[in-house]
Amino acid sequence: MGALVLLVGLPGAGKSTFAAELKKKRPDIVVVSSDEVRKYFFGVVFEPKVEKQVWSIVHSAVIGNLKLGKTVVLDATNLTRRSRYKWVRWAGWFKKPVLAVFINPPLETVFKQNAMREKEWVVPEEEMRKKVMILKVPQMEEGFYSVVNIEKADEESVKKVIEELEKIEGETFEKRKIVQVKQ
Protein backbone atom coordinates (compact mmCIF):
# COMPACT_ATOMS: atom_id res chain seq x y z
CA MET A 1 0.00 0.00 0.00
CA GLY A 2 1.08 3.55 -0.66
CA ALA A 3 3.35 5.27 -3.13
CA LEU A 4 5.84 8.09 -3.32
CA VAL A 5 5.04 11.13 -5.43
CA LEU A 6 8.10 13.16 -6.32
CA LEU A 7 7.24 16.67 -7.38
CA VAL A 8 9.75 18.11 -9.84
CA GLY A 9 9.90 21.80 -10.69
CA LEU A 10 11.74 25.08 -10.44
CA PRO A 11 11.19 27.41 -7.48
CA GLY A 12 7.92 29.20 -8.11
CA ALA A 13 6.68 26.54 -10.54
CA GLY A 14 3.73 25.78 -8.28
CA LYS A 15 4.74 22.58 -6.46
CA SER A 16 3.40 23.60 -3.06
CA THR A 17 0.22 24.91 -4.67
CA PHE A 18 -0.23 21.59 -6.43
CA ALA A 19 0.47 19.61 -3.24
CA ALA A 20 -2.15 21.63 -1.37
CA GLU A 21 -4.74 21.05 -4.11
CA LEU A 22 -4.00 17.33 -4.15
CA LYS A 23 -4.31 17.16 -0.36
CA LYS A 24 -7.77 18.76 -0.56
CA LYS A 25 -8.95 15.87 -2.73
CA ARG A 26 -6.93 13.21 -0.95
CA PRO A 27 -6.61 14.18 2.74
CA ASP A 28 -5.04 10.80 3.51
CA ILE A 29 -1.88 11.79 1.64
CA VAL A 30 1.10 13.06 3.64
CA VAL A 31 2.90 16.07 2.17
CA VAL A 32 6.53 16.47 3.21
CA SER A 33 8.02 19.83 2.24
CA SER A 34 11.71 20.65 2.57
CA ASP A 35 10.81 24.36 2.84
CA GLU A 36 8.44 23.68 5.72
CA VAL A 37 11.04 21.57 7.52
CA ARG A 38 13.56 24.46 7.20
CA LYS A 39 11.04 26.92 8.52
CA TYR A 40 9.47 24.80 11.25
CA PHE A 41 12.55 23.20 12.76
CA PHE A 42 15.20 25.84 12.11
CA GLY A 43 13.33 29.09 11.42
CA VAL A 44 15.16 29.64 8.13
CA VAL A 45 14.22 29.92 4.47
CA PHE A 46 17.59 28.47 3.48
CA GLU A 47 20.77 28.09 5.50
CA PRO A 48 23.60 25.83 4.27
CA LYS A 49 24.71 25.11 7.86
CA VAL A 50 21.60 23.04 8.56
CA GLU A 51 20.92 21.53 5.12
CA LYS A 52 22.20 18.13 6.23
CA GLN A 53 19.82 18.12 9.19
CA VAL A 54 16.93 19.37 7.03
CA TRP A 55 17.35 16.44 4.63
CA SER A 56 17.74 13.99 7.46
CA ILE A 57 14.31 15.04 8.80
CA VAL A 58 12.79 14.99 5.29
CA HIS A 59 14.19 11.50 4.76
CA SER A 60 12.81 10.23 8.08
CA ALA A 61 9.37 11.73 7.45
CA VAL A 62 9.13 10.27 3.93
CA ILE A 63 10.43 6.80 4.76
CA GLY A 64 8.51 6.58 8.05
CA ASN A 65 5.22 7.36 6.34
CA LEU A 66 5.95 4.95 3.49
CA LYS A 67 6.54 2.27 6.13
CA LEU A 68 3.11 3.08 7.57
CA GLY A 69 1.63 2.36 4.13
CA LYS A 70 0.80 5.96 3.40
CA THR A 71 1.14 7.77 0.12
CA VAL A 72 3.71 10.56 0.47
CA VAL A 73 4.17 13.64 -1.67
CA LEU A 74 7.69 15.06 -1.52
CA ASP A 75 7.46 18.79 -2.12
CA ALA A 76 11.01 19.73 -3.11
CA THR A 77 12.53 20.85 -6.41
CA ASN A 78 14.08 17.43 -7.27
CA LEU A 79 15.73 19.00 -10.30
CA THR A 80 18.58 16.56 -10.92
CA ARG A 81 18.62 12.89 -11.71
CA ARG A 82 20.97 12.32 -8.84
CA SER A 83 18.58 13.86 -6.31
CA ARG A 84 15.67 11.81 -7.67
CA TYR A 85 17.62 8.57 -7.86
CA LYS A 86 18.08 8.49 -4.09
CA TRP A 87 14.32 8.52 -3.57
CA VAL A 88 13.71 5.88 -6.23
CA ARG A 89 16.23 3.64 -4.50
CA TRP A 90 14.91 4.23 -1.00
CA ALA A 91 11.29 3.70 -2.07
CA GLY A 92 12.45 0.54 -3.87
CA TRP A 93 13.73 -0.91 -0.59
CA PHE A 94 10.16 -0.77 0.69
CA LYS A 95 8.72 -1.92 -2.64
CA LYS A 96 6.86 1.35 -3.13
CA PRO A 97 6.23 2.73 -6.61
CA VAL A 98 7.40 6.25 -7.38
CA LEU A 99 5.41 8.65 -9.48
CA ALA A 100 7.13 11.77 -10.83
CA VAL A 101 4.97 14.84 -11.33
CA PHE A 102 6.77 17.42 -13.43
CA ILE A 103 5.27 20.85 -12.86
CA ASN A 104 6.35 22.76 -15.88
CA PRO A 105 4.66 26.07 -16.65
CA PRO A 106 6.26 28.36 -19.26
CA LEU A 107 9.55 29.75 -17.88
CA GLU A 108 8.17 33.25 -18.05
CA THR A 109 5.36 32.24 -15.69
CA VAL A 110 7.81 30.56 -13.29
CA PHE A 111 9.99 33.67 -13.08
CA LYS A 112 6.94 35.86 -12.62
CA GLN A 113 5.45 33.64 -9.90
CA ASN A 114 8.81 33.55 -8.13
CA ALA A 115 9.15 37.33 -8.23
CA MET A 116 5.61 37.90 -6.99
CA ARG A 117 5.94 35.75 -3.88
CA GLU A 118 6.33 36.91 -0.31
CA LYS A 119 9.69 38.61 -0.19
CA GLU A 120 11.54 36.08 1.93
CA TRP A 121 10.62 33.26 -0.49
CA VAL A 122 11.80 35.00 -3.67
CA VAL A 123 14.79 33.16 -5.14
CA PRO A 124 17.30 35.63 -6.68
CA GLU A 125 17.21 35.73 -10.51
CA GLU A 126 20.79 34.58 -10.83
CA GLU A 127 20.07 31.55 -8.66
CA MET A 128 16.96 30.86 -10.72
CA ARG A 129 19.00 30.85 -13.93
CA LYS A 130 21.42 28.33 -12.42
CA LYS A 131 18.50 26.12 -11.51
CA VAL A 132 17.11 26.30 -15.04
CA MET A 133 20.49 25.00 -16.26
CA ILE A 134 20.55 22.00 -13.91
CA LEU A 135 16.92 20.99 -14.39
CA LYS A 136 16.62 17.61 -16.05
CA VAL A 137 13.20 16.53 -17.24
CA PRO A 138 12.20 13.36 -15.34
CA GLN A 139 12.20 10.23 -17.51
CA MET A 140 10.70 6.78 -17.05
CA GLU A 141 14.16 5.18 -17.31
CA GLU A 142 15.01 6.69 -13.91
CA GLY A 143 12.79 4.00 -12.40
CA PHE A 144 9.48 5.80 -12.09
CA TYR A 145 6.24 3.93 -12.35
CA SER A 146 5.04 6.84 -14.42
CA VAL A 147 5.80 10.47 -15.17
CA VAL A 148 2.96 12.97 -15.29
CA ASN A 149 3.64 16.33 -16.91
CA ILE A 150 1.45 19.21 -15.85
CA GLU A 151 1.48 22.90 -16.55
CA LYS A 152 -0.20 24.10 -13.39
CA ALA A 153 -2.27 23.09 -10.41
CA ASP A 154 -5.82 22.91 -11.70
CA GLU A 155 -8.66 20.47 -11.33
CA GLU A 156 -7.66 18.50 -14.41
CA SER A 157 -4.04 17.99 -13.37
CA VAL A 158 -5.01 16.97 -9.83
CA LYS A 159 -7.47 14.46 -11.32
CA LYS A 160 -4.80 13.07 -13.62
CA VAL A 161 -2.40 12.46 -10.72
CA ILE A 162 -5.11 10.89 -8.53
CA GLU A 163 -5.97 8.52 -11.38
CA GLU A 164 -2.34 7.49 -11.73
CA LEU A 165 -2.07 7.00 -7.97
CA GLU A 166 -5.16 4.84 -7.85
CA LYS A 167 -3.58 2.47 -10.36
CA ILE A 168 -0.52 1.85 -8.21
CA GLU A 169 -1.29 2.38 -4.54
CA GLY A 170 -2.70 -1.07 -3.89
CA GLU A 171 0.17 -2.95 -5.49
CA THR A 172 3.42 -4.26 -4.18
CA PHE A 173 5.94 -3.05 -6.59
CA GLU A 174 8.99 -4.91 -7.79
CA LYS A 175 12.11 -2.86 -8.33
CA ARG A 176 12.34 -1.39 -11.82
CA LYS A 177 15.46 -1.63 -13.86
CA ILE A 178 17.21 1.68 -13.76
CA VAL A 179 18.94 2.17 -17.05
CA GLN A 180 21.22 5.06 -16.35
CA VAL A 181 21.59 7.69 -13.71
CA LYS A 182 23.50 10.85 -14.44
CA GLN A 183 23.41 14.29 -12.90
Ligand SMILES: Nc1ncnc2c1ncn2[C@@H]1O[C@H](COP(=O)(O)OP(=O)(O)OP(=O)(O)O)[C@@H](O)[C@H]1O
Ligand atom coordinates in the same frame (compact mmCIF):
# COMPACT_ATOMS: atom_id res chain seq x y z
N1 LIG B 1 -1.82 27.69 -10.96
C1 LIG B 1 -1.45 28.87 -10.41
N2 LIG B 1 -2.09 30.01 -10.73
C2 LIG B 1 -1.73 31.18 -10.19
N3 LIG B 1 -0.73 31.34 -9.32
C3 LIG B 1 -0.05 30.24 -8.97
C4 LIG B 1 -0.35 28.94 -9.51
N4 LIG B 1 0.51 28.05 -9.00
C5 LIG B 1 1.32 28.75 -8.18
N5 LIG B 1 0.98 30.06 -8.15
C6 LIG B 1 1.61 31.10 -7.36
O1 LIG B 1 2.99 31.10 -7.66
C7 LIG B 1 3.77 31.25 -6.49
C8 LIG B 1 4.72 30.08 -6.36
O2 LIG B 1 3.98 28.89 -6.20
P1 LIG B 1 4.47 27.75 -5.18
O3 LIG B 1 4.80 28.34 -3.87
O4 LIG B 1 3.42 26.68 -5.22
O5 LIG B 1 5.78 27.27 -5.93
P2 LIG B 1 6.82 26.15 -5.52
O6 LIG B 1 7.05 25.35 -6.76
O7 LIG B 1 6.31 25.43 -4.33
O8 LIG B 1 8.11 26.96 -5.19
P3 LIG B 1 9.32 26.50 -4.21
O9 LIG B 1 10.07 25.45 -4.91
O10 LIG B 1 10.17 27.74 -4.05
O11 LIG B 1 8.69 26.07 -2.93
C9 LIG B 1 2.81 31.36 -5.32
O12 LIG B 1 2.65 32.71 -4.99
C10 LIG B 1 1.50 30.79 -5.87
O13 LIG B 1 0.39 31.37 -5.26
Ligand SMILES: [Mg+2]
Ligand atom coordinates in the same frame (compact mmCIF):
# COMPACT_ATOMS: atom_id res chain seq x y z
MG1 LIG C 1 7.03 25.35 -2.44
